[in-house]
Amino acid sequence: MLGDGVPWIWNLADDHFKDSFRVVDWYHGTQHLGHAAESPYGEDSSLVKQRWLKEHQQILFEGQVLRLAETLQALAAGQTGGGRDNLLEQVTYFENNQHRMDYLELREEGWLIGSGMVESGAKQFRDRFTGPGMRWSRPGAERLLPIRAAVMSQTFDNAWRAIYKSPNN
Numbered sequence: 001m002l003g004d005g006v007p008w009i010w011n012l013a014d015d016h017f018k019d020s021f022r023v024v025d026w027y028h029g030t031q032h033l034g035h036a037a038e039s040p041y042g043e044d045s046s047l048v049k050q051r052w053l054k055e056h057q058q059i060l061f062e063g064q065v066l067r068l069a070e071t072l073q074a075l076a077a078g079q080t081g082g083g084r085d086n087l088l089e090q091v092t093y094f095e096n097n098q099h100r101m102d103y104l105e106l107r108e109e110g111w112l113i114g115s116g117m118v119e120s121g122a123k124q125f126r127d128r129f130t131g132p133g134m135r136w137s138r139p140g141a142e143r144l145l146p147i148r149a150a151v152m153s154q155t156f157d158n159a160w161r162a163i164y165k166s167p168n169n
Helices: 007-016 026-041 047-061 065-077 081-100 103-108 116-129 138-152 156-163
Strands: none
Touching: 026 047, 026 065, 026 081, 047 065, 047 103, 065 081, 116 138, 138 156
């Protein structure tokens, strides 16, 4: 299960998918890293900030989340006010989710670390069922979902043969 790292997502997973394997979506992890970079560098898009982000994204990509949290903790020590609070918030995020962010091991085992492919697939389904003038009852949509999945996965012919057995001539 891919999530953005907020507690309610994992609580929902506990309720409905107890045995699921959970991963923080790569995009959301790097988004939090970007928020952390705002404290020492502001909203500036300078080369120094970009270099810092790239270097620390690599640390995250290698699954060294606790090392990253320690780095942010040290940065927070040199900040005051909102900048310090922001960094400490990001430290908490990374510490709380570190067991879901071992991106190196996840990639080596063939797991997805980003939700882009899943979100794109969901968009394809949504677009087919919510076009102009389309109205579906729940039972009607539920009957069509497997057909749409078979069309999109290029297995429709096999699915049709399995479902619809025409009489022999």
